[in-house]
Amino acid sequence: xxxxxxxxxxxxxxxxxxxxxxxxxxxxxxxxxxxxxxxxxxxxxxxxxxxxxxxxxxxxxxxxxxxxxxxxxxxxxxxxxxxxxxxxxxxxxxxxxxxxxxxxxxxxxxxxxxx
Numbered sequence: 487x488x489x490x491x492x493x494x495x496x497x498x499x500x501x502x503x504x505x506x507x508x509x510x511x512x513x514x515x516x517x518x519x520x521x522x523x524x525x526x527x528x529x530x531x532x533x534x535x536x537x538x539x540x541x542x543x544x545x546x547x548x549x550x551x552x553x554x555x556x557x558x559x560x561x562x563x564x565x566x567x568x569x570x571x572x573x574x575x576x577x578x579x580x581x582x583x584x585x586x587x588x589x590x591x592x593x594x595x596x597x598x599x600x601x
Contacts (some may be wrong), residue, residue, distance in 0.1 A: 492554045494521045495533065502541045536550045565582060 498507040498518060508515040533547035543551065595599055 489558075491521055491525045491528075492558055494518055495525055496551065496558060498541075499543055499547065499554075502543075504541065506521070514528060574585050 494507070494511060496514070497511050498504055501507045501510070504518055504522075508518040511518065522533065529546075529550070531546045532544055533550060535542045535544050535547075593596050
């Protein structure tokens, strides 16, 4: 199951308002509705009741919401577990830095143009 489809469904199911859910996700409302329709086609059943006057989940939608939240939580935990631990050995910069000045030697770098 596509992770982004699950996130979009969970946002729409929690808020029960497609425009507000789309705004919170930062996507257009039409894209959110298309994603929900795509998810419904993949699953083979409707998640939202289209005959209701306001946005409501179907019984299958409520059951799938619990499963989707569980899947998202599991993937978040596994991502946190596989993240690199902070710390470790510091690495020296390998860029061209300014060399230290040595007494009696010309200064490193370009020579100035004389007039």
